[in-house]
Amino acid sequence: MKNRDKHACPYLDAPSAECHIADLHSQNIEKAMYYCWGNYERCEIYRQRLHRDEGKTGFRGTELI
Numbered sequence: 302m303k304n305r306d307k308h309a310c311p312y313l314d315a316p317s318a319e320c321h322i323a324d325l326h327s328q329n330i331e332k333a334m335y336y337c338w339g340n341y342e343r344c345e346i347y348r349q350r351l352h353r354d355e356g357k358t359g360f361r362g363t364e365l366i
Contacts (some may be wrong), residue, residue: 308339309337311341320346
């Protein structure tokens with residue numbers, strides 16, 4: 302992942318369809334700012350995607366588990 306900011310969600314460069322940032326509009330911009338920058342580990346969408354990715358690859362985010 303090409304993410305440049307260590308505080309930003311690692312999926313920011315390739316968001317899934319359900320990500321807050323994928324369909325950015327005035328009604329979800331607050332959630333996108335909160336979860337996608339600085340609080341992504343609290344985001345249910347991030348946790349679900351991470352869990353799916355861990356099962357597929359044996360990796361946790363960008364770390365080998």
